[in-house]
Amino acid sequence: MSQIKRAVSLYSLQDEYATKRLSLEDIFKKTVEFDIEGIELISDQMIRGAPYPSEETVRMWRNLVEKYNRRLVCNDIFINSTLYRNRKLTIKEQIEMLKAEIINAHNLGFSLIRLVSNTDERLMEPALATAEKYNVAMALEIHAGMSFHSAGTGKFLLEMIRLNSPYIGIVVDMGIFCERHPRVARNYFRQFGLNPELADYIDAIFAGGSDPLRYFGRLNGEQAPYPEDFRALIKNPVDREYAIFSEGYENTPFEELEQYMPYLKHIHGKCYEMTEEYEEYSIPYKEAIQYLDSKGYDGYIATEYEGNRFVLLDECVDGLENVRRHQEMLKKYIGR
Amino acid sequence: MSQIKRAVSLYSLQDEYATKRLSLEDIFKKTVEFDIEGIELISDQMIRGAPYPSEETVRMWRNLVEKYNRRLVCNDIFINSTLYRNRKLTIKEQIEMLKAEIINAHNLGFSLIRLVSNTDERLMEPALATAEKYNVAMALEIHAGMSFHSAGTGKFLLEMIRLNSPYIGIVVDMGIFCERHPRVARNYFRQFGLNPELADYIDAIFAGGSDPLRYFGRLNGEQAPYPEDFRALIKNPVDREYAIFSEGYENTPFEELEQYMPYLKHIHGKCYEMTEEYEEYSIPYKEAIQYLDSKGYDGYIATEYEGNRFVLLDECVDGLENVRRHQEMLKKYIGR
């Protein structure tokens, strides 16, 4: 039987929250209604003043967690290294910011933070003592477009292996296992004039078992030129943007995960579109969960609905329904 | 008998410290040798990383205080409202900085901070709860050039009276009681080409019982024009600078202090030049102490040697000797 546990990233309900259709407490109620044990948070999104929230704000958060009896799985943090436009923050400044995030995560009740992709690996060793002191592990997100083979992630992985600490690991985003390009994205860009032949070309890359990064030879972050026939299909800036974004979906073989299983702290259950059959349109969850089970993964998968950004102008985002369906799907494949 | 106590501001020995002729511990030893009970500090000067020193630095400081058994009288703080050159910090930002200074002063063992002249009076009410919580009183420096009559100080004094808290008061700098312009300053500016007739003119203003601010009608901060005969003596930029700086010495009647005696937390025993007769060249300490005794002042006077800035190029500053003589003078007039 599967050891995998279910969680939801509150990111999935960000539009409901931003537009004040759901308060933070409403969201907690929904996790109970949908029978989701684990909570993932973006503290910069729903905790006022993070990473320096007032004591009152921290109390409010902890009261909700207690009242609705949820497990805190992961807090997603960011290092604002572009704080000033005249320079990038130094490593020393970034280290101080990371320490503040660790302490804030601890105060909110978390013992895992997700580091956004491209977080500088040089922050790890200096922050390790703080991570240990506050019992907060740090895990880099392995996100499509900046996955195992990319330069920044590669440097982090080497540093992670070198430091070999239970406080340093990875979070895998299921967007690296896309078998199809999300059709909601295609549909979204159509309204701005996307060339359908370009979209067909990309769909065909996936249909052939590959993905744009691999097909264009850009997996290692190199800006290899597009093939002639593809370049000919780029007719306008929207086409160019669509082409760039298409590199944000990867069709990674599950086996690439194997050597990193000891470092796997958590999984983002990415979903762009949950179909009426309760399947994710792009990502083969059934096979993915079978693979994870075969490797003995016993952590969480947290629903991360990202279709919100492809909703047409003035149409309503339905994060709730996507979360509900995604959780039903997880139950089906996990078995509970 | 006088109730006044003696202290020294470590500012007096800043040149010895900066040039590494004296370490912080050497300075503590000197306070013992000179029999000076009280210590005043500029934490930004001698505490690394202030107002966020490491725990180790704080421990080092507290160990010295304990080892040499000194009383901590006052910490001099500043609000860096010019932190960014594209704007002045907002009051909200300045309040946060002041709170950090209060907490740091408390951690270092102080229960009084000196606010530099021109500190915005709007910081007082919002910082008051923190001052109470950490038992640290805040006192604006009444400094010559920015004294009782100046616009900024005036606004602070009104706010101080309105708030009427034991945690808000003033520090008087004895430079407001100059009977003569410091001759070390005159001598210093001579090397750059100061017109001696201009210096004579200013000396004559003091000899007449006034000071440049009063004589020029600028006491309230207004930029009244110079008299014709004075303006004619300004021959070069050094003369202009000397004229401006001459407004940084005031010949305030002692009686102006009377109404503020209830708010008087501490006194800076300013000295520019201690003569071989152990008198301050410009300031009538004997009369000043008599006045303070007559009003029952029972706080500290902390030697604040400022002649260091008028030492000629490559000549050695002798802060130690000036402090020693100033303390001997205080002993003579205080009686112990």
Add this chain to the structure above:
Amino acid sequence: MFDNYVFTKDSCKNVEADGKIIGFEIQTLITYYRGIPLSMVYSVEVGVDSIPVPRDMIRISLDRKEWFTLSEAETVSTYKWEYGEPLYIRILAEGGLRKGEHDVRLSISVWPAYYPMPAGGQRTRRVAIE
């Protein structure tokens, strides 16, 4: 991708002070999915009926009390623009918008650390001033 959050509906209004109209104001949510320091706002551009508003006529605020020019905002790293909370944008122009209809355009972007380019959005609304 964040166009839905740009230019809050019905937020465009003339602003009065001391009995005089000193300009007009619009509100927007952040074009990103989390709160960030104000200094990370990369661009704020406003246009009225196809005419771009000069940058130095624009002020921004998180509370309608403290206002910053766009140049000042570049170092305002201590104020956080919270996710889901409005940024107030004022265009200081005596008289404000004339009575009648206008097409007001707002385009705004922020530059998060790990993005290859600013994350922005824009929206034009037909605004009626009475």
Add this chain to the structure above:
Amino acid sequence: MFDNYVFTKDSCKNVEADGKIIGFEIQTLITYYRGIPLSMVYSVEVGVDSIPVPRDMIRISLDRKEWFTLSEAETVSTYKWEYGEPLYIRILAEGGLRKGEHDVRLSISVWPAYYPMPAGGQRTRRVAIE
């Protein structure tokens, strides 16, 4: 008033990296009586034999490891230049100073909050390069 702290004696030297002289370096103490964030440094000007060095050739550092351009330093509010500790000033110029004697001038100022103008000092030293 702080001239005595400007341009530390014997501190002017060419700087080598990877076997090549990449410029020269001088040290100075702060022209003020306390430590302040690096962003409050108002001006750093260097001249060699009466020729002013262009601003963008200058780098400053508190530890000789992290170097900032003067433009970058304007927002470096988290690094404190401590009282009595050197600021390292590098002039990036291939080949550095020629052998022989030079008159090197350093002028530097900081702008504390309550000062009406920057607090600065300057000093020219005759430097011998071997």
